[in-house]
Amino acid sequence: MAEQVVTHDGEGGDDATRRDFIHIAAGAAAAGAGVMAAWPLINSMNPAADTLALSTVEFDMSKVQEGQQVVIQWQGKPVFVRYRTEREVQEAADTPLSDLKDPQTDAERVKEGHQQYLVVVGSCTHLGCVPTFGTGDFGGWFCPCHGSHYDTSGRIRKGPAPLNLAVPEYEYLSDTSIRIG
Amino acid sequence: MSDHESTYVPKTGVEKWLDTRLPIVRFGADYMSLPTPKNLNYWYTFGGILALCLMIQIVTGIVLAMHYVPNTAMAFESVERIMRDVNGGWLVRYVHANGASMFFIAVYLHMLRGLYYGSYKAPREMIWIVGCVIFFLMIATAFLGYVLPWGQMSFWGAEVITNLIGAVPVVGEPILIWLRGGPSIDNATLNRFFSLHYLLPFVIAGCVVLHLWALHHAGQNNPVGILIPKDRQAKDTVPFHPYYTVKDGFAIILFLIMFAYFVFFNPNALGHADNYIPANPLVTPAHIVPEWYMLPFYAILRAIPDKFGGVVAMFGAIAVLFVIPWLDTSKVRSMRYRPQMRTFFLIFLVVCFGLGWCGGQLPDAHVIGDFDTFILIDGDLNSYLWLTRLLTAYYFIFFLVLMPLVGLREKPLPIPASISEPVLSPRIPDAAETPKAV
Amino acid sequence: MTRTRLRSAGLAVLAAVGLGLAATPALAAGEAKHPRHAGFSFEGPFGTFDQAQLQRGYKVYREVCSACHSMNLVYFRTLGEKGGPFYDAHAENAAQNRYVRAIAAEFEVPGIDTETGEAILRPATAADAFPNPYPNATAAAAANGGAAPPDLSVMAKARHDGANYIYSLLSGYQEAPAGLAINQGQYYNPYMAGDMTPFWSGDPEHVPYGGFIAMAPPLRDGQVTFDDGTEASVDQMAKDVAAFIAWASEPKAVERKQTGFAVLAYLLLFAGLTYASYRRIWKGVAH
Numbered sequence: 001m002a003e004q005v006v007t008h009d010g011e012g013g014d015d016a017t018r019r020d021f022i023h024i025a026a027g028a029a030a031a032g033a034g035v036m037a038a039w040p041l042i043n044s045m046n047p048a049a050d051t052l053a054l055s056t057v058e059f060d061m062s063k064v065q066e067g068q069q070v071v072i073q074w075q076g077k078p079v080f081v082r083y084r085t086e087r088e089v090q091e092a093a094d095t096p097l098s099d100l101k102d103p104q105t106d107a108e109r110v111k112e113g114h115q116q117y118l119v120v121v122g123s124c125t126h127l128g129c130v131p132t133f134g135t136g137d138f139g140g141w142f143c144p145c146h147g148s149h150y151d152t153s154g155r156i157r158k159g160p161a162p163l164n165l166a167v168p169e170y171e172y173l174s175d176t177s178i179r180i181g
Numbered sequence: 182m183s184d185h186e187s188t189y190v191p192k193t194g195v196e197k198w199l200d201t202r203l204p205i206v207r208f209g210a211d212y213m214s215l216p217t218p219k220n221l222n223y224w225y226t227f228g229g230i231l232a233l234c235l236m237i238q239i240v241t242g243i244v245l246a247m248h249y250v251p252n253t254a255m256a257f258e259s260v261e262r263i264m265r266d267v268n269g270g271w272l273v274r275y276v277h278a279n280g281a282s283m284f285f286i287a288v289y290l291h292m293l294r295g296l297y298y299g300s301y302k303a304p305r306e307m308i309w310i311v312g313c314v315i316f317f318l319m320i321a322t323a324f325l326g327y328v329l330p331w332g333q334m335s336f337w338g339a340e341v342i343t344n345l346i347g348a349v350p351v352v353g354e355p356i357l358i359w360l361r362g363g364p365s366i367d368n369a370t371l372n373r374f375f376s377l378h379y380l381l382p383f384v385i386a387g388c389v390v391l392h393l394w395a396l397h398h399a400g401q402n403n404p405v406g407i408l409i410p411k412d413r414q415a416k417d418t419v420p421f422h423p424y425y426t427v428k429d430g431f432a433i434i435l436f437l438i439m440f441a442y443f444v445f446f447n448p449n450a451l452g453h454a455d456n457y458i459p460a461n462p463l464v465t466p467a468h469i470v471p472e473w474y475m476l477p478f479y480a481i482l483r484a485i486p487d488k489f490g491g492v493v494a495m496f497g498a499i500a501v502l503f504v505i506p507w508l509d510t511s512k513v514r515s516m517r518y519r520p521q522m523r524t525f526f527l528i529f530l531v532v533c534f535g536l537g538w539c540g541g542q543l544p545d546a547h548v549i550g551d552f553d554t555f556i557l558i559d560g561d562l563n564s565y566l567w568l569t570r571l572l573t574a575y576y577f578i579f580f581l582v583l584m585p586l587v588g589l590r591e592k593p594l595p596i597p598a599s600i601s602e603p604v605l606s607p608r609i610p611d612a613a614e615t616p617k618a619v
Numbered sequence: 620m621t622r623t624r625l626r627s628a629g630l631a632v633l634a635a636v637g638l639g640l641a642a643t644p645a646l647a648a649g650e651a652k653h654p655r656h657a658g659f660s661f662e663g664p665f666g667t668f669d670q671a672q673l674q675r676g677y678k679v680y681r682e683v684c685s686a687c688h689s690m691n692l693v694y695f696r697t698l699g700e701k702g703g704p705f706y707d708a709h710a711e712n713a714a715q716n717r718y719v720r721a722i723a724a725e726f727e728v729p730g731i732d733t734e735t736g737e738a739i740l741r742p743a744t745a746a747d748a749f750p751n752p753y754p755n756a757t758a759a760a761a762a763n764g765g766a767a768p769p770d771l772s773v774m775a776k777a778r779h780d781g782a783n784y785i786y787s788l789l790s791g792y793q794e795a796p797a798g799l800a801i802n803q804g805q806y807y808n809p810y811m812a813g814d815m816t817p818f819w820s821g822d823p824e825h826v827p828y829g830g831f832i833a834m835a836p837p838l839r840d841g842q843v844t845f846d847d848g849t850e851a852s853v854d855q856m857a858k859d860v861a862a863f864i865a866w867a868s869e870p871k872a873v874e875r876k877q878t879g880f881a882v883l884a885y886l887l888l889f890a891g892l893t894y895a896s897y898r899r900i901w902k903g904v905a906h
Binding site for chain 2: 051122147
């Protein structure tokens with residue numbers, strides 16, 4: 001049937017292009033309908049409202065002892081809150097930017113006046129493992145999965161990870177408490 | 182064999198009635214009487230074994246899904262409930278878990294057989310390509326399934342593998358969040374993985390139908406690798422049934438004996454002890470390793486220092502399989518008559534095992550003894566990192582360089598005119614009978 | 620011809636086993652010591668659990684381990700299942716087993732008063748799981764210096780060579796070698812997983828095996844009085860509780876192995892028959 005219609009159209013010049021256009025438009029409408037029908041299904045796989053609701057967490061910094069870290073959970077991911085010793089802060093601040101794979105100063109990674117506290121997302125930027133505290137060649141963290149070394153500012157120094165440990169958005173609510181997210 | 186004429190004659194009235202409306206009995210009968218080269222060796226039985234593996238996985242999987250709970254709070258416990266309280270649950274679960282490994286053993290041998298005898302060459306390219314699609318779907322299904330028990334390896338395997346997608350520039354991060362259904366691997370992820378793990382085996386089954394359709398259209402390859410001329414069909418072929426049903430059947434039973442050994446006497450040998458620790462998002466296991474069948478690809482991933490580069494290399498290692506029919510320039514199919522290529526193939530075999538071995542090691546660990554040699558770029562030369570790189574290089578060179586070049590330059594041995602010739606005259610070398618080449 | 624074909628099939632099986640072996644990770648320097656062999660009765664394809672040993676092991680768990688370690692996936696009724704520590708052939712079923720009922724009744728579990736709906740404590744029944752010593756994981760961690768004692772339900776499967784590992788760990792505590800910096804609240808154990816390199820100030824070529832463990836040595840001689848008169852040495856208790864945990868990790872292990880023999884015997888017979896059929900069908904076909 002379809003072939004016959006096309007043969008008849010072939011005779012009519014301008015008319016033919018207009019009719020072709022109608023067929024193409026109909027085909028495009030079908031494709032559009034397909035895409036529009038698929039979109040809600042695809043979009044349903046994006047984070048749901050209850051998942052997004054769990055996006056902030058508050059923490060009392062006085063729980064961390066000097067030279068130690070506390071791991072808290074935020075959005076299902078571990079967050080390291082580390083109370084750095086003076087020596088560790090100094091080491092982080094003294095590292096020349098030229099030594100860094102992902103150059104960032106220590107000051108950019110902490111809040112002013114709270115240099116001793118470092119807050120970073122505890123998942124390795126390589127493939128998401130949790131780095132272990134206080135190990136590795138740079139005294140920060142060491143990722144057991146593929147051997148990435150982080151320094152005391154959570155910056156990548158050696159290994160396959162491309163970026164520094166992410167600093168989440170957070171703010172000091174008071175001198176000793178923060179809200180992450 | 183594509184022009185195999187139907188010999189089915191409906192006998193009863195019911196059969197005749199059915200044959201004019203839905204010739205399904207004719208389809209089955211034609212399938213069974215298909216003329217098949219009579220020189221197929223045991224390496225050709227893995228197709229049948231794989232069909233059985235797929236059936237076992239689907240049937241046991243459906244039963245397991247009746248008892249399993251895809252929820253982060255209950256998944257681990259529900260699997261243990263299957264092991265303890267469900268009648269015969271331990272058997273179904275161990276068959277399913279070990280079945281995945283058996284499936285991969287069979288598929289790897291099946292693929293190596295195809296490589297060795299040139300089963301991917303014209304006119305069989307589509308059989309091979311559909312086969313590659315099946316292999317890729319198998320990897321995806323196995324990965325999704327491994328997440329379901331929600332142990333430590335499940336969780337961290339999912340974390341590491343989904344993170345690979347995050348390595349894609351620009352769109353990686355949003356796709357990652359979309360895929361996980363949240364900022365991290367969680368209940369939403371487990372639920373959708375369960376849904377997809379249930380879906381994909383049926384997609385595989387659909388691809389198997391295409392695989393067989395293409396096979397019966399193009400005709401079976403055979404160890405000699407020549408097309409069977411029409412006038413020799415009667416001499417060189419036998420009907421599939423009973424000749425190959427019984428041969429495949431015997432091979433299947435041998436395979437099941439190995440399968441049963443693992444299920445009943447060493448059911449956790451192919452798994453990892455850490456997966457009996459419930460998933461904990463705050464603690465990474467000291468040594469994350471995927472299941473053994475993923476190890477070669479995992480090794481390739483780690484061989485590349487750049488994250489995105491590693492992902493590209495890993496997927497490239499699978500993608501290159503799809504284009505093999507066009508990389509191989511040889512006019513001869515079977516490596517029985519390609520002594521040089523056979524040597525490279527055997528090295529390739531060793532390399533694949535080597536990559537699997539490396540995938541299970543720490544990259545910084547020493548390969549030989551416990552001494553440092555010298556640092557080459559970013560690691561000691563005597564480390565798995567560099568061994569893996571060497572093996573990865575050969576993996577790609579084999580396909581991208583050796584296959585096209587050797588095919589053009591080699592001098593193949595004389596090829597028999599028919600498949601019964603090498604059988605009757607033992608002068609022609611045979612892979613299974615000339616140990617000197619091995 | 621057939622023989623060479625068989626050989627190639629044999630090679631396939633070998634290759635498959637080789638692939639399986641490749642999955643076992645090798646131990647690198649600075650890792651845990653290989654567990655000692657306790658010589659358990661349940662090892663090997665013919666091995667079965669020793670019921671007296673399981674009963675002793677349960678007593679050690681009950682009186683020592685259960686103070687801190689949960690076994691959330693183990694139910695009292697399982698103790699009375701065939702092959703279990705308190706199996707009684709005369710009992711109608713595991714839940715009716717009088718030993719099991721008596722053991723369960725020693726515990727109180729949270730329940731709800733059926734009339735008032737108030738939360739109460741009621742005696743446990745055979746259908747209940749072993750009660751958890753802590754209300755949740757955070758409480759368990761808080762009570763133990765930050766390290767929650769792991770659940771022991773499947774511990775023998777969750778460690779490589781699990782039963783021997785548990786036995787070796789429990790009976791293998793040692794004084795930390797000189798040169799090993801040890802934190803307060805931690806103990807040295809050569810069988811514990813870990814890497815001592817950062818804490819070792821001695822010869823870097825000879826880093827001690829093992830790792831730190833937050834659990835103090837839990838067993839001392841004579842801690843438990845065994846009903847069957849067995850002397851309760853640390854070694855004996857470690858062995859018995861390891862056997863109990865191995866049983867609890869997979870109560871169906873013996874049933875599995877016994878089924879395996881029947882299946883293998885059937886398959887071998889089946890293989891023989893099919894091979895005979897194969898030979899007959901291919902008889903006279905040159906191939």
